[in-house]
Amino acid sequence: MTDDDRDRIERELTLLVRRTQRIHVRLPGVARHVERAAYAILGRLHDDGPMRLTALATLFGLDVSTVSRQVQSLQAEGLISRSADPGDRRAALIQITEHGTEVLRGMRAARRELLRDLTDSWPARDRERFADLLERFNEGVAEKLGGAPDSLPQKGLVRD
Template structure:
C-alpha cells in the first residue's frame, strides 16, 4: 500500500481537494434538479430522513452523533421536520423518559421520491462507466467517508470533537 509522500503527492492532494469542493457544490444542484418543488428537501433533511429510514427510530442524541452535530442543532432540525409532518417523536421503549425520532408515512414518501431522483442522476452519470470503475468508486468513497467519520469522532482520550 502506498503512503502519501508529504511533497510528492501534494499536487494530487490539491486536485482531490478541488474536486471535492466542486462535488459538494454540484451535488446540491443535482439534488434539486427535476424534483417538483413540493418534494424538494434540503440536504440536512434528506440526510436525517435517510438515516431514520436505514437505521430505524433513533434518539436525537444518536442522530447528533451520526452527523457530528451538537444536540441543539439536531433538536432544531427535528422540530422543523416534526412541524412539516416528516417525523414524529415517540417514547423510547428502553427508557420512557427519553424519546425516539421516527419517520412518518409522509416522511417515508418524501424520502423515497427524493432518493429515487438522486439515485437516478447517479445512475445516469455512471452509465458509461465499467462495472469495475463503479465498484472502485463506491469502495473509495466508502473508505473516504469512513476516514472522515474517524477524524470527526471524539478521540478516546478527549472529550472534544476534532475540527478539520
C-alpha cells in the same frame, strides 16, 4: 503521489462538494425541498429505527438544539413523529412516518437516477473501481477525523 496530484484531488473534491450542495430534490407532497441535514435524519431514522433526539444528535456530532430545529421542521411537514419512549416515559422517540418513508424513497430514487445518468456511459469496471476508491477515501477520512458518527450502513444494508 505528487503535489500536483494532491492539488488536483483537493480541487476536484472542492468542486464536488460545491456542486452536490446545489442538488435539491422537490417531491410531490412536500412543501419545500428537503435539506441535506433533513435527508440525513430521515435516512438514519428509516435505516436504524426510532431514537431519542440526543442519540440522533450524537450520531451526527451536532448540538441537540441544532438537531431539534431540524426535527421540528420535519415534524411540521409530517415526515417524522414523536412518541413516548417505552423505556422512559419522560423521553420521546423520534420516528419516520409513512409519508416520510415515501419522501425518502423518492429522494433516494432521484439521487440514484442522477448517479445512473452520470455514470451509465462508464464501463462497469470503472463504476466499480470508483465506488471502491470512494469507499476507501471515506473510510480514511473517518479514521483521520476520529470516527464517523454519520457513517452509512455498509454495502447492501441500506433498507428501501
